[in-house]
Amino acid sequence: MVLSDKDLAMVSQSNGNQTRFHRRARDSKYFSPAEKSALDIDNFDHLGSLWNSAVDARRDYDSAHAHGQKRIAQKSRDIVASAYEVFRDIAPMLELVIEISAPYGAIAIGTISFFLMVANNRNSMETRIRVTMTTIKDNMPSIQLYQQIYNDRHQLDKQLQTKILMAYEVMMRFCMETTNFYKMSGMRRWVQSLMESNELTTLSCDMQSAFNEVRLLAEVLLSKNVNLLRKEISDLRRENKRLQDSADWRKLEKIQESFGLDSFSAEHHEKMLQRYKDELSVQTELNVPFLENLHEPNHKTLLEHNDFRMWQQSSQSQMLLLVGYNDRSLYNSAHCWVSPLTMHITSSTMRPECLYAVYVVGLQDQESIKSILCTVFLQLLRQRSSALQAEKSYAELLTTIQEEKTMDGDVREATAGLVKIALRVMNILGESEPVWIILERVDRCRFKASTRPCEQLLQIMVHLVESSKANVRVLATVNGYDWPVDQQDDALEKREPERVVTHVAKQRQVFV
Structure with a gap:
C-alpha cells in the first residue's frame, strides 16, 4: 500500500524526532546503562523479555520495602505495568505502521521500550500520564479490530490509515516527552505537574483524542465491512442454493427417466x-x-x-x-x-x-x-x-x-x-x-x-x-x-x- 505525501512526511518527521531523542538519551547522565539498552530493542518479543527481567528485579527490591512511601511507589509501578500491557496490545497497530512506512517506524519499539524502562525505575507516575494510559487501554478493544477490518479498498480505509499514523506520531512524542519528564528531579516534576499548560499535558490530550478518533473510525469501518460481509454471504448462499437446486433437479430428471x-x-x-x-x-x-x-x-x-x-x-x-x-x-x-x-x-x-x-x-x-x-x-x-x-x-x-x-x-x-x-x-x-x-x-x-x-x-x-x-x-x-x-x-x-x-x-x- 502507498502512503500519501502528507502521511509519509508525518512518519518521516516522527522518525527524525525519535532518532534525535535516542541520541540525546544515550548521551544523558540521567539514565542507567540498563535503561539505555532498551533503545536498541527493535521487536516486541525482545521488549517482553527485557520488561519481565526488569519487573522481576524491581519486585525483588520492593518486596522488603512495601510500606509507607514505598507502597505508593509500588502502586505507581503497577500502573506502569498496565502501561506495558497497553503497548503490548497495541503491537499489531505498530506493526502495521512499520509495514506501511518502511524504512521508518521500527525505531518506535525502542522509544516505547525506553519509556517503559525509565517509568519502571522511577518512584512515581503522575496523574496525567496515568489517565492517558488508562484512556488508551479503554480504547484498545476497538483498535485491535483494525487487522480484521482493514483492506485498503475504501476511502474509509485510507482515512483509518491516516488516523493510525497520527495516533502513532503523537504517541511517540508522548513517550519521548514523558521520558524527559522523568529526567527532572522530584521537585521539578511536582512544579511542572502544577502548571495548567505544559507540553506533557498537551500531548496527553492529543494522544487521547487521536486514539479516540481511531476507535470511532474503526467502528464505522467495521460496520461498513460487516454489511459488505453480510451481502457477500447472502450472495454466496443464493449462488449455493442455485447450484444445489440445479443438482437436485438433475437427480429428479434421472428419477423421472427411471420411472x-x-x-x-x-x-x-x-x-x-x-x-x-x-x-x-x-x-x-x-x-x-x-x-x-x-x-x-x-x-x-x-x-x-x-x-x-x-x-x-x-x-x-x-x-x-x-x-x-x-x-x-x-x-x-x-x-x-x-x-x-x-x-x-x-x-x-x-x-x-x-x-x-x-x-x-x-x-x-x-x-x-x-x-x-x-x-x-x-x-x-x-x-x-x-x-x-x-x-x-x-x-x-x-x-x-x-x-x-x-x-x-x-x-x-x-x-x-x-x-x-x-x-x-x-x-x-x-x-x-x-x-x-x-x-x-x-x-x-x-x-x-x-x-x-x-x-x-x-x-x-x-x-x-x-x-x-x-x-x-x-x-x-x-x-x-x-x-x-x-x-x-x-x-x-x-x-x-x-x-x-x-x-x-x-x-x-x-x-x-
Missing part, C-alpha cells in the same frame, strides 16, 4: 386436475335438484365425521377408503357423488406448504399401476427435491427402481417391487412431516395387464401405511357400484385393520 415418465409435466397435471374439477361442477348442476350433493358448503358435515377426523389428526399413518354410492337414478353416471369432496380437500385442506400428491385415475390415455404410483412419488419428490441431497438414499432408490424393472409378470412380485419403491421414497422424504396421498376413483383401474388392478393399487397403499416410518395419510375414493367394498375388503390384506378405515357415503334424496 418411465419422460412426458410427465407438472403444469399439464395441474391443468387436468382443474378440468376434472370443472367437469364435476357442471355435472352437479345438471343433476336433479332433489339429490344431495357435496359441493360447498354441504361437505362440512361429512368432514366432521370421526372417520375423517381420525384420518386428518392421527399421530400414525392412516388410510381412509371413501366409498360413494350415487342415488339409484344416477347408477350409470360416470361421476361419483363424493368426488367433489375429494377435490375440495385437495384445494382447501391441503395447504401450499403441505407435502401431498393427487392422482385422478382415468384421465390419462395409457395408465398402469406403476405409472400411477410413480406419478404420485414424482409429485412428492418435486416438492422436497432438497431431500435428494442424501446421496445414499438417492442411490438406493435408483437401485430399487432398476431391480423392479427386472421382475417378471407375477402380480405378487410386481406388488412387492412397487412397495419397495414406495418405502424408498418415504425414506427419502423423512419423518418430519405428514405425507398426504389422494387417489381419486381407484375403481377406474381397468388395465389389460392387470387382472385385479384396483385391489393391487389399494394393497400397495395398505402396505405403505402399515410399513413406512413416515407418517403417511392416504385418501382413496371409489364408486361403490363399480367396486363393492363388502365383497372386496378381504382382498386388501390388512395386517393392522385399525389403520385402514372404510367410510361408506350414500347419496340421499333431499325432497321426496
Whole structure:
C-alpha cells in the first residue's frame, strides 16, 4: 500500500524526532546503562523479555520495602505495568505502521521500550500520564479490530490509515516527552505537574483524542465491512442454493427417466386436475335438484365425521377408503357423488406448504399401476427435491427402481417391487412431516395387464401405511357400484385393520 505525501512526511518527521531523542538519551547522565539498552530493542518479543527481567528485579527490591512511601511507589509501578500491557496490545497497530512506512517506524519499539524502562525505575507516575494510559487501554478493544477490518479498498480505509499514523506520531512524542519528564528531579516534576499548560499535558490530550478518533473510525469501518460481509454471504448462499437446486433437479430428471415418465409435466397435471374439477361442477348442476350433493358448503358435515377426523389428526399413518354410492337414478353416471369432496380437500385442506400428491385415475390415455404410483412419488419428490441431497438414499432408490424393472409378470412380485419403491421414497422424504396421498376413483383401474388392478393399487397403499416410518395419510375414493367394498375388503390384506378405515357415503334424496 502507498502512503500519501502528507502521511509519509508525518512518519518521516516522527522518525527524525525519535532518532534525535535516542541520541540525546544515550548521551544523558540521567539514565542507567540498563535503561539505555532498551533503545536498541527493535521487536516486541525482545521488549517482553527485557520488561519481565526488569519487573522481576524491581519486585525483588520492593518486596522488603512495601510500606509507607514505598507502597505508593509500588502502586505507581503497577500502573506502569498496565502501561506495558497497553503497548503490548497495541503491537499489531505498530506493526502495521512499520509495514506501511518502511524504512521508518521500527525505531518506535525502542522509544516505547525506553519509556517503559525509565517509568519502571522511577518512584512515581503522575496523574496525567496515568489517565492517558488508562484512556488508551479503554480504547484498545476497538483498535485491535483494525487487522480484521482493514483492506485498503475504501476511502474509509485510507482515512483509518491516516488516523493510525497520527495516533502513532503523537504517541511517540508522548513517550519521548514523558521520558524527559522523568529526567527532572522530584521537585521539578511536582512544579511542572502544577502548571495548567505544559507540553506533557498537551500531548496527553492529543494522544487521547487521536486514539479516540481511531476507535470511532474503526467502528464505522467495521460496520461498513460487516454489511459488505453480510451481502457477500447472502450472495454466496443464493449462488449455493442455485447450484444445489440445479443438482437436485438433475437427480429428479434421472428419477423421472427411471420411472418411465419422460412426458410427465407438472403444469399439464395441474391443468387436468382443474378440468376434472370443472367437469364435476357442471355435472352437479345438471343433476336433479332433489339429490344431495357435496359441493360447498354441504361437505362440512361429512368432514366432521370421526372417520375423517381420525384420518386428518392421527399421530400414525392412516388410510381412509371413501366409498360413494350415487342415488339409484344416477347408477350409470360416470361421476361419483363424493368426488367433489375429494377435490375440495385437495384445494382447501391441503395447504401450499403441505407435502401431498393427487392422482385422478382415468384421465390419462395409457395408465398402469406403476405409472400411477410413480406419478404420485414424482409429485412428492418435486416438492422436497432438497431431500435428494442424501446421496445414499438417492442411490438406493435408483437401485430399487432398476431391480423392479427386472421382475417378471407375477402380480405378487410386481406388488412387492412397487412397495419397495414406495418405502424408498418415504425414506427419502423423512419423518418430519405428514405425507398426504389422494387417489381419486381407484375403481377406474381397468388395465389389460392387470387382472385385479384396483385391489393391487389399494394393497400397495395398505402396505405403505402399515410399513413406512413416515407418517403417511392416504385418501382413496371409489364408486361403490363399480367396486363393492363388502365383497372386496378381504382382498386388501390388512395386517393392522385399525389403520385402514372404510367410510361408506350414500347419496340421499333431499325432497321426496
